[in-house]
Amino acid sequence: MRILFIGNSRIGDFILSSGLLAHLIETYRDARITVVCGKIIVPLLAHTPNIERVIVLEKRKHHRHWLDLWLMTVGTRWDLVIDLRNSAVSRLLRAGQVRRVERVRGKRLHRVEEIGRVLRLDPPPDPRLWPGDTDRAAAADLIPDGPPVLALGPGSTHEHKRWPSDRFAELAVRLTGPGGILPGGRVAVIGSPAERAQAEPVLAAVDPARRIDLMSNTPLLTAAACLQRCALYIGNDGGQMHLSAAAGIPTLGLFGPTPAHHYRPWGERSDYVQAPEPFEGLEARIPEAMKAGVSLMTGITVDAVEAAARRLYLKVAPTESPRIGEPASAVLGSGMDIDGKPGTM
Incomplete structure (x- = not known):
């Protein structure tokens, strides 16, 4: 199964969508996933499992970065395309399914809830990190x-x-x-x-x-x-x-x-x-x-x-102030390495 995940370029927005990415990884365990994101996001994916490729989307004049992305992805027949940017690219690819973010009028939804609706997930999956x-x-x-x-x-x-x-x-x-x-x-x-x-x-x-x-x-x-x-x-x-x-x-x-x-x-x-x-x-x-x-x-x-x-x-928090020595409970994952230079705060 081939999945294209067109994500965000900013750290906060990508983290809010990471639960949906984790859902795809865990639901389609044999899938080969390509993630599209900004350069600063790449290090967050360093230990994420099932990521076959990371495409760095660097902004160019006249929106030419979207043309670059189309050229890099049009030759593949995708089983599923998740487009969190609602770009024209996802409409121009060969794909079994294309899912995009839907804006809901009259509802004050959190961004995580909006993203969960892409795959009709209720409750939406929590954001996920994969530190090594x-x-x-x-x-x-x-x-x-x-x-x-x-x-x-x-x-x-x-x-x-x-x-x-x-x-x-x-x-x-x-x-x-x-x-x-x-x-x-x-x-x-x-x-x-x-x-x-x-x-x-x-x-x-x-x-x-x-x-x-x-x-x-x-x-x-x-x-x-x-x-x-x-x-x-x-x-x-x-x-x-x-x-x-x-x-x-x-x-x-x-x-x-x-x-x-x-x-x-x-x-x-x-x-x-x-x-x-x-x-x-x-x-x-x-x-x-x-x-x-x-x-x-x-x-x-x-x-x-x-x-x-x-x-x-x-x-x-605990009834007594904890001393540091044990990591806090968290929604964290583990996985294999991919190529990428460390990103920074």
């Missing part, structure tokens, strides 16, 4: 055994989606201080080097003996394994938030000008805090905010995030 033994070993070096770890993601590609760094810093002090949900806990600040400026105030607020600086080019699956060693993650809406939720740890996402009902972290161990202003109003202000380089997340208070974090942690 080398990723887990690297994570154990980066986050050694010891007191529980609060993971924070203060960065974001766009300023308007960033909760202020000084509030992340205050939150870290509250949650790991006396009376906090993780008293005496360590604080891991996770992100890319490009987000270093947002991380510095948070790192500076934590005792050097308790802080873990992961603001580096950490491979994606190693970052997932690191998150799996943490007790709680709190961060802005983005790919790292979805990586944390897929790793199975309690995850709290912070939302402003994006719809939380559609992109909140998925799963029973996740929750979110939405800015008090309706996101539609904030969304309309995005062009202005991008031009001015300002955040649209200032309506969220530290008190609100602390309260939400406490509710979530007490709902899903």
Whole structure:
């Protein structure tokens, strides 16, 4: 059986669709699967079973990347094509079945639910990650055994989606201080080097003996394994938030000008805090905010995030704060290697 899976190019969107990919792998165990995705996604597939080929879709002028994809796939007779991009390519291939994302009017569906409807799966499959033994070993070096770890993601590609760094810093002090949900806990600040400026105030607020600086080019699956060693993650809406939720740890996402009902972290161990202003109003202000380089997340208070974090942690966490040494329970898989250079946060 030959399956073509046309996926997303952004980390968060691809992670939200990974449960559907896992469903295909487990349902059609002898299938040969070709995955189409962005270059940054390739490392997430490094240990995914049954992947015969990964096609990197690099954006070109005049949408010529879709022509490139058609030329690379038109010579194959596909049994099933899953097109999460609703592209013209899937309409022009020889295929037994073609399944695309359907927009449902009048329903506020989560993206995972939309994707599940592609194969009429209800409930939809949870996002899935496939870290390898080398990723887990690297994570154990980066986050050694010891007191529980609060993971924070203060960065974001766009300023308007960033909760202020000084509030992340205050939150870290509250949650790991006396009376906090993780008293005496360590604080891991996770992100890319490009987000270093947002991380510095948070790192500076934590005792050097308790802080873990992961603001580096950490491979994606190693970052997932690191998150799996943490007790709680709190961060802005983005790919790292979805990586944390897929790793199975309690995850709290912070939302402003994006719809939380559609992109909140998925799963029973996740929750979110939405800015008090309706996101539609904030969304309309995005062009202005991008031009001015300002955040649209200032309506969220530290008190609100602390309260939400406490509710979530007490709902899903052990009665005693765990010490690091055993990975958190998660929806994780294992599989064989494919070629691909490590991707990074």
